[in-house]
Amino acid sequence: MKNLSSPRFVENQNSTVQCVLCPHQCTLTEGKIGICRVRKNEGGKMVLPFYGVLSSVAVDPIEKKPLYHFYPGSSIFSVGFYGCNFRCPFCQNYTISQYTEESARRISPTSLVQEALRANSFGIAYTYSEPLVHFEYVMDTAKIAKEAGLKNVLVSNGYLNSEPTEELLPWIDAANIDLKAWNEEFYQKEVKGTLPPVLEFLRKASSRIHLEVTTLVIPGVNDDPNDIEEAARFLASLNRKIPYHLTCYYPRYKYSVRPTREEDLFPLLERARKHLVFVYAGNTGGGNVTLCPSCGQEVIRRIGYFTRVVGGQRGRCSRCGEEIYVE
Numbered sequence: 001m002k003n004l005s006s007p008r009f010v011e012n013q014n015s016t017v018q019c020v021l022c023p024h025q026c027t028l029t030e031g032k033i034g035i036c037r038v039r040k041n042e043g044g045k046m047v048l049p050f051y052g053v054l055s056s057v058a059v060d061p062i063e064k065k066p067l068y069h070f071y072p073g074s075s076i077f078s079v080g081f082y083g084c085n086f087r088c089p090f091c092q093n094y095t096i097s098q099y100t101e102e103s104a105r106r107i108s109p110t111s112l113v114q115e116a117l118r119a120n121s122f123g124i125a126y127t128y129s130e131p132l133v134h135f136e137y138v139m140d141t142a143k144i145a146k147e148a149g150l151k152n153v154l155v156s157n158g159y160l161n162s163e164p165t166e167e168l169l170p171w172i173d174a175a176n177i178d179l180k181a182w183n184e185e186f187y188q189k190e191v192k193g194t195l196p197p198v199l200e201f202l203r204k205a206s207s208r209i210h211l212e213v214t215t216l217v218i219p220g221v222n223d224d225p226n227d228i229e230e231a232a233r234f235l236a237s238l239n240r241k242i243p244y245h246l247t248c249y250y251p252r253y254k255y256s257v258r259p260t261r262e263e264d265l266f267p268l269l270e271r272a273r274k275h276l277v278f279v280y281a282g283n284t285g286g287g288n289v290t291l292c293p294s295c296g297q298e299v300i301r302r303i304g305y306f307t308r309v310v311g312g313q314r315g316r317c318s319r320c321g322e323e324i325y326v327e
């Protein structure tokens with residue numbers, strides 16, 4: 001357990017603590033834990049009972065995050081936590097996001113970085129559940145990882161206040177951020193959050209790190225083609241080359257809506273491609289190719305999680321030199 005003194009908390013004289021890490025801004029009375037289930041008021045002090053507690057460790061293809069334009073074809077050391085500041089009733093990882101397990105494996109940032117180095121990974125991905133509610137651990141680890149020459153990759157809902165976002169981004173190299181829907185009502189009713197802070201996070205991230213975005217498409221729920229097009233239009237206003245992943249949902253947790261079929265994605269992909277250069281279907285079991293938007297040459301070929309750069313060199317199209325990916 002870690003005791004904290006940080007500008008991300010306000011510890012009041014009446015023994016309440018306000019957490020100002022994410023837009024929920026939870027005010028915690030003594031003994032209470034935040035909406036995220038991992039930040040707690042103990043004796044009038046903010047403590048982190050889950051500092052370094054991991055739910056999962058694995059080496060994954062980077063395409064599984066999904067990141068399609070960041071070191072394509074490589075594998076990355078990936079860690080997951082418990083807890084989340086959203087309440088998505090369709091969560092695909094609810095066993096770790098909506099529950100906590102204090103007795104799970106605990107590891108220090110230094111040891112985690114050593115494990116990543118032993119695994120010969122080029123970086124660490126903070127993923128599986130919501131890493132940003134473990135802000136201090138992610139920051140502590142990311143700094144050590146960077147010093148050791150590793151990349152830091154974030155897979156997140158992007159629901160973070162502006163000040164901690166500024167603090168975080170210099171240590172992060174790439175991120176995939178969930179855009180749950182282009183719909184404020186959906187964010188409020190289903191997710192128990194709000195859309196504007198996520199858009200703000202995307203704005204800040206787009207100019208500083210390699211950014212990709214994912215929408216989990218749920219039939220009849222968040223699949224209005226006009227909304228998808230508006231989301232794509234917004235992303236294109238940041239950068240037309242932001243890769244946008246429209247992925248198939250499967251019934252999980254509290255949702256029993258039928259699974260998304262690959263063909264459900266077709267009209268949505270088309271609408272998004274009106275604005276963005278790189279739009280992909282995800283969770284389909286099939287493949288995805290990346291064509292050079294300038295000359296049309298095939299640059300990256302993917303079959304399942306098998307990925308090969310077939311027409312690129314040092315991040316550029318080998319035929320015309322157009323910038324396509326990071327490596």
Ligand code: SF4
Nearest residue numbers: 019022025026034036
């Ligand atoms: S990070 Fe957790 S405790 Fe802090 S404001 Fe968000 S939900 Fe509340």
